[in-house]
Amino acid sequence: MTKKVTRFFTIADYLEEENWLREMHSQGWKIVKIKAPCFYTFESCEPEDVIYRLDFRNTEKPEDYLQMVSDFGWEHIGDCLGWMYFRRPADTAASEEEGELFSDNESKAEMVKNIVRTRMMPLVVIFLCSVLPNFFRILNGEYVGPWGAVFSVLFCLLFILYVYLIIHCGIKLKKIKDRYKD
Amino acid sequence: MDDKIRRIYVPMTESGFYILYCLQTPQHGYGISQQVRKMTAGAVNISAGTMYGALSKMEKDGLIKFHSEVEKRKLYNITELGEEVLSAETARIDRLYRNSKGEYLG
DSSP states (O other): OEEEEEOOOOTTOHHHHHHHHHHHHHTTEEEEEEETTTEEEEEEOOOOOEEEEEEEOOSOOOHHHHHHHHHTTOEEEEEETTEEEEEEEGGGOOSTGGGOSOOSHHHHHHHHHHHIIIIIHHHHHHIIIIIHHHHHHHHTTOOOHHHHHHHHHHHHHHHHHHHHHHHHHHHHHHHHHHHTOO | OOHHHHHHHSSOOHHHHHHHHHTTSOBOHHHHHHHHHHHTTTSOOOOHHHHHHHHHHHHHTTSEEEEEEETTEEEEEEOHHHHHHHHHHHHHHHHHHHHHTTOOOO
16 A cells, blocks of 8 residues: 655755654655655555665765665665665664764764755855845836736745745754754 | 865864775775774774765875775775875874873973
8 A cells, every 4th residue: 555645844854854754664654755846655564663864965876875875784765856865674773873874973064064055055046136136126016917916926925935945944954064063 | 295185184083084094905885884893892883974975085185096896886995195194193193192191292
Protein backbone atom coordinates (compact mmCIF):
# COMPACT_ATOMS: atom_id res chain seq x y z
CA MET A 1 0.00 0.00 0.00
CA THR A 2 1.26 3.47 -0.78
CA LYS A 3 0.15 6.92 0.25
CA LYS A 4 0.99 10.36 -1.01
CA VAL A 5 1.56 13.21 1.38
CA THR A 6 1.97 16.88 0.53
CA ARG A 7 4.12 18.78 2.97
CA PHE A 8 6.24 21.84 2.44
CA PHE A 9 9.64 22.31 4.01
CA THR A 10 11.74 25.39 3.34
CA ILE A 11 15.51 25.24 2.76
CA ALA A 12 15.96 25.88 6.49
CA ASP A 13 13.72 23.03 7.69
CA TYR A 14 15.80 20.03 6.71
CA LEU A 15 16.31 18.92 10.33
CA GLU A 16 12.53 18.84 10.81
CA GLU A 17 12.19 16.95 7.53
CA GLU A 18 14.69 14.32 8.74
CA ASN A 19 12.75 13.90 11.98
CA TRP A 20 9.44 13.68 10.16
CA LEU A 21 10.69 10.94 7.81
CA ARG A 22 12.05 9.02 10.80
CA GLU A 23 8.72 9.42 12.60
CA MET A 24 6.82 8.18 9.53
CA HIS A 25 9.08 5.12 9.28
CA SER A 26 8.54 4.30 12.96
CA GLN A 27 4.81 4.34 12.20
CA GLY A 28 5.26 1.88 9.34
CA TRP A 29 5.57 4.27 6.42
CA LYS A 30 8.84 4.42 4.53
CA ILE A 31 9.54 7.06 1.94
CA VAL A 32 10.01 5.76 -1.60
CA LYS A 33 9.83 8.90 -3.71
CA ILE A 34 10.25 12.63 -3.23
CA LYS A 35 9.00 14.97 -5.92
CA ALA A 36 9.61 18.70 -6.10
CA PRO A 37 8.53 20.86 -4.46
CA CYS A 38 6.63 19.06 -1.71
CA PHE A 39 5.22 15.67 -2.72
CA TYR A 40 6.17 12.57 -0.77
CA THR A 41 5.24 8.99 -1.63
CA PHE A 42 5.31 6.47 1.23
CA GLU A 43 5.00 2.71 1.18
CA SER A 44 3.72 0.69 4.10
CA CYS A 45 6.41 -1.33 5.88
CA GLU A 46 7.32 -2.87 9.23
CA PRO A 47 7.62 -0.06 11.79
CA GLU A 48 11.33 0.47 12.45
CA ASP A 49 13.61 3.11 13.94
CA VAL A 50 15.48 4.42 10.90
CA ILE A 51 17.72 7.49 10.84
CA TYR A 52 17.16 9.85 7.92
CA ARG A 53 19.71 12.41 6.78
CA LEU A 54 19.64 15.07 4.10
CA ASP A 55 22.73 16.36 2.36
CA PHE A 56 22.70 19.49 0.25
CA ARG A 57 24.79 19.25 -2.91
CA ASN A 58 23.62 21.67 -5.51
CA THR A 59 26.36 20.97 -8.01
CA GLU A 60 27.25 17.52 -9.21
CA LYS A 61 26.37 14.24 -7.55
CA PRO A 62 29.60 12.38 -7.87
CA GLU A 63 29.59 8.60 -8.22
CA ASP A 64 32.44 8.29 -5.75
CA TYR A 65 30.47 10.20 -3.12
CA LEU A 66 27.55 7.77 -3.39
CA GLN A 67 30.01 4.90 -3.16
CA MET A 68 31.61 6.35 -0.04
CA VAL A 69 28.31 7.05 1.69
CA SER A 70 27.15 3.51 0.98
CA ASP A 71 30.49 2.15 2.33
CA PHE A 72 29.66 3.97 5.55
CA GLY A 73 26.35 2.09 5.76
CA TRP A 74 23.84 4.52 4.25
CA GLU A 75 21.15 3.76 1.72
CA HIS A 76 20.66 6.44 -0.92
CA ILE A 77 16.93 6.96 -1.40
CA GLY A 78 16.93 9.66 -4.05
CA ASP A 79 17.52 13.32 -4.81
CA CYS A 80 15.28 16.35 -4.97
CA LEU A 81 16.17 19.99 -5.72
CA GLY A 82 19.80 19.62 -4.74
CA TRP A 83 19.02 17.56 -1.64
CA MET A 84 20.21 13.98 -1.35
CA TYR A 85 18.20 11.69 0.92
CA PHE A 86 19.90 8.92 2.92
CA ARG A 87 18.78 6.50 5.61
CA ARG A 88 20.12 3.72 7.83
CA PRO A 89 18.52 1.62 10.58
CA ALA A 90 19.30 3.27 13.93
CA ASP A 91 20.78 0.06 15.34
CA THR A 92 23.50 0.01 12.64
CA ALA A 93 24.97 3.24 14.00
CA ALA A 94 27.28 2.27 16.84
CA SER A 95 28.25 5.85 17.67
CA GLU A 96 26.57 9.22 17.44
CA GLU A 97 28.79 10.18 14.50
CA GLU A 98 27.78 7.09 12.57
CA GLY A 99 24.24 8.37 12.67
CA GLU A 100 25.36 11.62 11.04
CA LEU A 101 26.62 12.50 7.59
CA PHE A 102 28.82 15.19 9.13
CA SER A 103 30.82 14.49 12.24
CA ASP A 104 32.43 17.84 13.01
CA ASN A 105 31.12 21.36 13.39
CA GLU A 106 33.22 22.68 10.50
CA SER A 107 31.62 20.37 7.95
CA LYS A 108 28.13 20.89 9.40
CA ALA A 109 28.54 24.65 9.13
CA GLU A 110 29.96 24.25 5.62
CA MET A 111 26.70 22.68 4.44
CA VAL A 112 24.67 25.55 5.91
CA LYS A 113 26.97 28.06 4.18
CA ASN A 114 26.43 26.21 0.93
CA ILE A 115 22.63 26.45 1.33
CA VAL A 116 22.87 30.17 2.04
CA ARG A 117 25.18 30.78 -0.93
CA THR A 118 23.25 28.85 -3.56
CA ARG A 119 19.63 29.01 -2.35
CA MET A 120 19.21 31.92 0.01
CA MET A 121 21.18 34.47 -2.03
CA PRO A 122 19.21 33.98 -5.29
CA LEU A 123 16.02 34.41 -3.25
CA VAL A 124 17.27 37.73 -1.90
CA VAL A 125 18.42 38.88 -5.35
CA ILE A 126 15.04 38.08 -6.96
CA PHE A 127 13.33 39.86 -4.10
CA LEU A 128 15.43 43.01 -4.42
CA CYS A 129 15.48 43.15 -8.22
CA SER A 130 11.95 42.11 -9.08
CA VAL A 131 9.49 41.69 -6.24
CA LEU A 132 10.37 44.82 -4.32
CA PRO A 133 10.41 47.27 -7.31
CA ASN A 134 7.05 45.92 -8.48
CA PHE A 135 5.65 46.27 -5.01
CA PHE A 136 6.60 49.97 -5.02
CA ARG A 137 5.02 50.41 -8.45
CA ILE A 138 1.80 48.96 -7.04
CA LEU A 139 1.93 51.37 -4.10
CA ASN A 140 2.35 54.21 -6.60
CA GLY A 141 -0.76 52.99 -8.42
CA GLU A 142 1.09 52.34 -11.66
CA TYR A 143 -0.91 49.22 -12.51
CA VAL A 144 -4.48 50.06 -13.56
CA GLY A 145 -7.47 48.22 -15.03
CA PRO A 146 -8.69 44.68 -14.24
CA TRP A 147 -5.37 43.07 -15.23
CA GLY A 148 -3.54 45.65 -13.23
CA ALA A 149 -5.60 44.64 -10.20
CA VAL A 150 -4.90 40.93 -10.71
CA PHE A 151 -1.22 41.69 -11.16
CA SER A 152 -1.19 43.87 -8.06
CA VAL A 153 -2.80 41.20 -5.88
CA LEU A 154 -0.42 38.59 -7.25
CA PHE A 155 2.64 40.67 -6.53
CA CYS A 156 1.41 41.57 -3.06
CA LEU A 157 1.04 37.86 -2.28
CA LEU A 158 4.47 37.22 -3.73
CA PHE A 159 5.84 40.08 -1.65
CA ILE A 160 4.42 38.59 1.55
CA LEU A 161 5.69 35.11 0.64
CA TYR A 162 9.20 36.40 -0.06
CA VAL A 163 9.37 38.49 3.09
CA TYR A 164 8.21 35.50 5.11
CA LEU A 165 10.65 33.07 3.45
CA ILE A 166 13.63 35.39 3.73
CA ILE A 167 13.01 36.20 7.39
CA HIS A 168 12.13 32.62 8.35
CA CYS A 169 15.04 30.99 6.49
CA GLY A 170 17.52 33.74 7.31
CA ILE A 171 16.92 33.57 11.05
CA LYS A 172 16.75 29.79 11.13
CA LEU A 173 19.85 29.10 9.06
CA LYS A 174 21.79 31.58 11.17
CA LYS A 175 20.61 29.81 14.33
CA ILE A 176 21.70 26.44 12.95
CA LYS A 177 25.07 27.84 11.90
CA ASP A 178 25.64 29.50 15.27
CA ARG A 179 25.10 26.18 16.96
CA TYR A 180 28.14 24.83 15.10
CA LYS A 181 30.44 27.70 16.06
CA ASP A 182 33.13 26.80 18.52
CA MET B 1 54.28 25.99 2.24
CA ASP B 2 52.69 29.34 1.36
CA ASP B 3 50.73 31.60 3.68
CA LYS B 4 47.34 30.51 2.39
CA ILE B 5 48.00 26.83 3.14
CA ARG B 6 49.45 27.72 6.53
CA ARG B 7 46.41 29.83 7.38
CA ILE B 8 43.97 27.05 6.46
CA TYR B 9 45.80 24.00 7.79
CA VAL B 10 47.98 25.10 10.72
CA PRO B 11 46.28 24.40 13.05
CA MET B 12 43.95 21.96 11.33
CA THR B 13 40.83 20.15 12.48
CA GLU B 14 41.12 16.86 14.34
CA SER B 15 39.47 14.99 11.46
CA GLY B 16 41.82 16.68 9.00
CA PHE B 17 44.89 15.71 10.98
CA TYR B 18 43.90 12.04 11.20
CA ILE B 19 43.00 11.88 7.52
CA LEU B 20 46.32 13.39 6.47
CA TYR B 21 48.20 11.11 8.85
CA CYS B 22 46.47 7.98 7.49
CA LEU B 23 47.21 8.91 3.89
CA GLN B 24 50.89 8.24 4.37
CA THR B 25 49.77 4.95 2.87
CA PRO B 26 47.27 5.06 -0.04
CA GLN B 27 43.69 4.52 1.11
CA HIS B 28 40.06 5.28 0.35
CA GLY B 29 37.69 7.24 2.59
CA TYR B 30 36.03 4.36 4.37
CA GLY B 31 39.40 2.68 5.01
CA ILE B 32 40.66 5.89 6.65
CA SER B 33 37.64 6.10 8.94
CA GLN B 34 38.14 2.48 10.02
CA GLN B 35 41.82 3.07 10.74
CA VAL B 36 41.09 6.24 12.73
CA ARG B 37 38.50 4.44 14.80
CA LYS B 38 41.01 1.70 15.59
CA MET B 39 43.84 4.15 16.40
CA THR B 40 41.66 6.11 18.81
CA ALA B 41 39.71 3.17 20.27
CA GLY B 42 36.50 4.64 18.89
CA ALA B 43 37.04 8.14 20.31
CA VAL B 44 37.26 9.74 16.87
CA ASN B 45 34.64 8.83 14.28
CA ILE B 46 34.65 10.59 10.94
CA SER B 47 31.36 10.53 9.04
CA ALA B 48 30.93 10.05 5.30
CA GLY B 49 30.15 13.66 4.36
CA THR B 50 32.94 15.06 6.51
CA MET B 51 35.39 12.57 5.02
CA TYR B 52 34.38 13.33 1.45
CA GLY B 53 34.53 17.09 2.00
CA ALA B 54 37.94 16.92 3.65
CA LEU B 55 39.40 14.69 0.92
CA SER B 56 38.06 16.96 -1.87
CA LYS B 57 39.42 20.07 -0.17
CA MET B 58 42.84 18.59 0.56
CA GLU B 59 43.12 17.30 -2.98
CA LYS B 60 42.25 20.75 -4.35
CA ASP B 61 44.85 22.37 -2.09
CA GLY B 62 47.49 19.82 -3.11
CA LEU B 63 48.01 18.14 0.27
CA ILE B 64 46.96 14.77 -1.10
CA LYS B 65 46.64 13.36 -4.60
CA PHE B 66 44.57 10.78 -6.40
CA HIS B 67 46.38 7.45 -6.31
CA SER B 68 44.13 4.89 -8.02
CA GLU B 69 40.59 3.68 -8.31
CA VAL B 70 39.48 0.33 -6.95
CA GLU B 71 35.85 -0.72 -7.47
CA LYS B 72 34.58 2.87 -7.84
CA ARG B 73 36.46 3.91 -4.70
CA LYS B 74 39.10 6.59 -5.05
CA LEU B 75 42.36 5.99 -3.23
CA TYR B 76 44.47 8.98 -2.22
CA ASN B 77 47.92 9.49 -0.81
CA ILE B 78 49.87 12.34 0.74
CA THR B 79 51.97 14.74 -1.35
CA GLU B 80 55.22 16.50 -0.41
CA LEU B 81 53.22 19.58 0.58
CA GLY B 82 50.95 17.37 2.67
CA GLU B 83 53.95 15.90 4.47
CA GLU B 84 55.21 19.41 5.18
CA VAL B 85 51.84 20.37 6.69
CA LEU B 86 51.68 17.13 8.66
CA SER B 87 55.09 17.66 10.24
CA ALA B 88 54.30 21.31 11.05
CA GLU B 89 51.13 20.12 12.76
CA THR B 90 52.90 17.29 14.56
CA ALA B 91 55.49 19.75 15.90
CA ARG B 92 52.74 22.11 17.06
CA ILE B 93 50.82 19.32 18.80
CA ASP B 94 54.02 18.04 20.39
CA ARG B 95 54.74 21.50 21.80
CA LEU B 96 51.17 21.74 23.04
CA TYR B 97 51.47 18.36 24.71
CA ARG B 98 54.78 19.13 26.41
CA ASN B 99 53.54 22.51 27.59
CA SER B 100 50.38 20.90 28.93
CA LYS B 101 52.61 18.72 31.10
CA GLY B 102 54.18 21.83 32.54
CA GLU B 103 57.35 21.60 30.49
CA TYR B 104 59.08 24.86 29.48
CA LEU B 105 60.79 24.69 26.10
CA GLY B 106 62.74 27.96 26.16
